[in-house]
Amino acid sequence: MTRVKLCGITTPGDRDAAVAAGADAVGVISDVSVDTHREVAPEAAAELVAGTPGTVTSTLVTMPDSPEAAAELVGRVRPDEVQVHGMSAEGVAALARAVDVPVVAAVGADDPDATAYARAASALLVDTPSADGGGGTGETHDWTRTRAVVESVDAPVVLAGGLTPENVAEAVETVRPFGVDAASGVERPNGEKDRAAMRTFVAAVRGA
Template sequence: MVRAKLCGLGTEADVHAAVDAGADAVGFVTDVDVDTPREVAPERAATLADAVPPFVTTVAVTIPDSVAAAVEVADRVHPDAIQIHGEFGPEDVRVIRERAGVDVIVALGADETARASELEGVADALLVDSLTDEDAGGTGETHDWERTRELRESLSTPLVLAGGLTPENVREAVETVDPFAVDVASGVERDDEPGRKNHDALAAFVREARAAVETAPAAEGI
């Protein structure tokens, strides 16, 4: 079953709505060097993470400028996993995992197939996104899902699909890529308040993601 990560949460109400929607993971954007309405201070992220019940994974999403900065975010937020954006290599990821003591999700662009191969078996998951020049996500833009499926088929490391996903297109995305998980931030937000979530959209996103699996054709011989 595909997992759903609802990301960029900034209020207790949004956290509770995400949990009620059936999220497998929730993400908190913190300590990033880009302008985004989703960013919260590490202390705020820690408070929000504390409000998440057991069996829902908490993820600190950050753009650290060094291995030490990534570890510091993990130490301040105390998440179950840290999602790092930036040009971190396999050895960097190994050190972050060891020093932070949490799972490490590495975000990379849809065209970074060589880098994905280098991180194979090192990162706990690879998040394939439509990134900005600053390696940030939340662009609201999709990428070539067929190509991402080819990448997913070449990897044993779990692949998380992000980039322009919405309740309206996530079913098609899951059917095309067959990812380990899907990730959404801007695609479930309110029109009247940037960064805040539309609670109906959160529920619809999770429902549609899982409906894709339920209606997918069975494999031959099953």
Template sequence: MSFTPPHAKICGLSTPEALDWAIDAGADGIGLVHFPKSPRHVPLEALPALAAHARGRAAVVLLTVDADDALLDALVAAAAPDILQLHGRETPERVAAVRARHGRPVMKALGIGTADDLAAAGAFESVADLLLFDAKPPKDATRPGGLGVPFDWSLLGSHRGATPFLLSGGLTPTNVADAIAAVRPAGVDVSSGVESAPGVKDGALIRAFMAAVEAGRRAAGGEGETR
């Protein structure tokens, strides 16, 4: 399965207005989160309208956390996402099973805190269409993901995997251009870095973030997509 990963994804969008802010600013991927513990949670019944609002304007990415088959079936039927983002403790075998069951690209999020975490990503190379390298959450965290904190980008200096990856974790309008220059990912993913409060997207911050992404891509050679 071949597809072009989004070069900039705004995740955790939950209103039509926020979707418009992201897409109008140039994001080519939008993330809808279905995970009740998240302040960005989108209920099942709200997914169809939000996905339809973005469809054809940006890639619709559906984020779930350790969802079972029954829940995934219902979510995919509701949102018809372009990409499934698995953001929990899914094993390579689970990623492969989800990809085969739903017949659409799968992005696997992996928390990176040490070189060993990055080495473990190799197990997902043959089963995921796209990887997302995020900051590893604290051990006592109740939610996955970087929770607004970046990780040591230098850990990615030796990464030479064949699967394209997005960079996430603590990205903001002030550091994303540096992140692109340092890491040269296939794309970047932001959520809390463009919010005025947890789960509340800010249109001005989204526009500033996307402007910084474009500046970083130009500085990196036009596309910022080198791996």
């Protein structure tokens, strides 16, 4: 069964709604170099993680300056896993050696180093990155390219980038990923998570 991560959680209410919708994982964003309304301070991230039920994976999403900075943040937030953007494969490998939680490496669908990242990380997240390397663009990419990544690496692959309740079933059928990740696709215009959209998104994945 394809796993579902609902990302960009900023409040306990949104976290609890994501859990109630059936999410397998919730993502909390902290210490990123891009301008996003989804970022929270490390202290708030730690509180959101601490309140996540043990049956749901808490994911710290970050764009660290170094493996050491990422490891320090992991120690402060104490997530079940950490997802890193903008880090080299060598940096991901160093982070994986420094922490006792799985490391998910974010890559683009056309990243020539996807295989190296797959060797360094516990899993890959294939996203539609912005020019500054961040995710959460709300834009899709060519899913057949992500399917090629799925077929070429041994690590689990999570599909992200512009997924919505309306297109996620097609995405799952095309890519056959280990998991899918949504942020903007389940948000209201004011940035709050849309409860109905989260439920519909999870149901669409389960039915795919």
